[in-house]
Amino acid sequence: MHSLPPTLDASTLPTALAPMQDVTTLPFMRLMLHYGAPDYFFTEYFRAHPQSTPERQILSALDGIGPQHPIFAQIIGEDISSVTRTMRALEPYPIAGIDLNMGCPAPKIYKKNVGGGLLRDPAKVDQLLGAMRETTDGRFTVKMRIGFADTSLFFELLDVIRSHAVELVSIHGRTVKQMYRGEVDYEMIAEAKKRLTCPVFANGNITSAEKALQVQKASGVDGIMIGRSAIRNPWIFTQIRALARGEPLFRPTLGDVRNYIDALWETFKNPDVPDHLQTNFIKKFLNFVGQGVDPEGQFLKKMRRASSRSELFEICDYWLIENGRCDQPFATEPYEGVIARPNREGDEQSKNAAQSCSL
Numbered sequence: 001m002h003s004l005p006p007t008l009d010a011s012t013l014p015t016a017l018a019p020m021q022d023v024t025t026l027p028f029m030r031l032m033l034h035y036g037a038p039d040y041f042f043t044e045y046f047r048a049h050p051q052s053t054p055e056r057q058i059l060s061a062l063d064g065i066g067p068q069h070p071i072f073a074q075i076i077g078e079d080i081s082s083v084t085r086t087m088r089a090l091e092p093y094p095i096a097g098i099d100l101n102m103g104c105p106a107p108k109i110y111k112k113n114v115g116g117g118l119l120r121d122p123a124k125v126d127q128l129l130g131a132m133r134e135t136t137d138g139r140f141t142v143k144m145r146i147g148f149a150d151t152s153l154f155f156e157l158l159d160v161i162r163s164h165a166v167e168l169v170s171i172h173g174r175t176v177k178q179m180y181r182g183e184v185d186y187e188m189i190a191e192a193k194k195r196l197t198c199p200v201f202a203n204g205n206i207t208s209a210e211k212a213l214q215v216q217k218a219s220g221v222d223g224i225m226i227g228r229s230a231i232r233n234p235w236i237f238t239q240i241r242a243l244a245r246g247e248p249l250f251r252p253t254l255g256d257v258r259n260y261i262d263a264l265w266e267t268f269k270n271p272d273v274p275d276h277l278q279t280n281f282i283k284k285f286l287n288f289v290g291q292g293v294d295p296e297g298q299f300l301k302k303m304r305r306a307s308s309r310s311e312l313f314e315i316c317d318y319w320l321i322e323n324g325r326c327d328q329p330f331a332t333e334p335y336e337g338v339i340a341r342p343n344r345e346g347d348e349q350s351k352n353a354a355q356s357c358s359l
Helices: 026-035 056-064 080-090 115-120 122-135 154-163 186-195 209-219 228-232 236-245 254-268 275-292 298-305 309-320 322-327 343-355
Strands: 015-017 040-047 071-076 097-102 139-145 168-172 200-203 223-226
Touching: 015 236, 026 056, 026 236, 026 254, 040 056, 056 071, 071 080, 071 139, 080 097, 080 122, 097 115, 097 122, 115 122, 115 139, 122 139, 122 154, 154 186, 168 186, 186 200, 186 209, 200 209, 209 223, 209 236, 223 228, 223 236, 228 236, 228 275, 254 275, 254 309, 254 322, 275 298, 275 309, 298 309, 309 322
Parallel strands: 015 040, 015 223, 040 071, 071 097, 097 139, 139 168, 168 200, 200 223
Antiparallel strands: none
């Protein structure tokens, strides 16, 4: 078996922050360092096509979080010469390895036969992984789902991955067509763990430290990858480490969450961005945070109507610190029925998926 990087503490359950477009930027990664970093970071994806060059904004993340925090550069593409060219362009940077995106479920992505679209074509995956393996002597990893429309090709794809000595596979336990709906199939991830000789990380709807350890115990995976739940609960990686070691868990209060919202605003504050646009950007994060504030979802409803910083913070103050709420516990799991995105945004599902691939 290929070993995990020596920076990982074998006494804990290794974790990774899932790559999320427009979320896992350098500022957000630095914010995660403050609350308790995962063992791995993965960048937003670098687009690889005949006219592409590595995006400067994403490159900044490769130099920005320090060598003590391994970071993988993720690539999305299907043109072999473009992908390998991008790999060579990234190798001078201090990266832990290259990761291939085979999981993004956005229709505008998979229709180009990239991201999750690759899962329809094992022969193409075989060619692409072979070329990528020949291009690098460093670590080479894959992020994938369990299939495109169904799981009929999953085991064939795993055999292809195994044949190219991929060194880590992160698996979201839904198909591409499921996007972020329905139950996550952790049993399929467990089957992948049995078939692959490299470490396997489980991904998909891992909402708490308790859920992370349950998934690990049931599936036998080597680690856990978390996306949306790290937006909602930035303490989750610290909690996982504590639970794995049998130590007491930090349980945030609503007051702690209010401070986190301040930190989000300060992290992404840009004097060149109008107040209403800055407010809308932060609301994207609060859509997830709000799942743990109140069981009726009233905070989310009020927050979504805010059109300015002052209005947003007034709502946050009321629901998170006033009337004795400051010391009330923040929910460990999202409240049942409290949805991160409002129903009226259903027509924008493809847009949302494109903005949050691998969530």
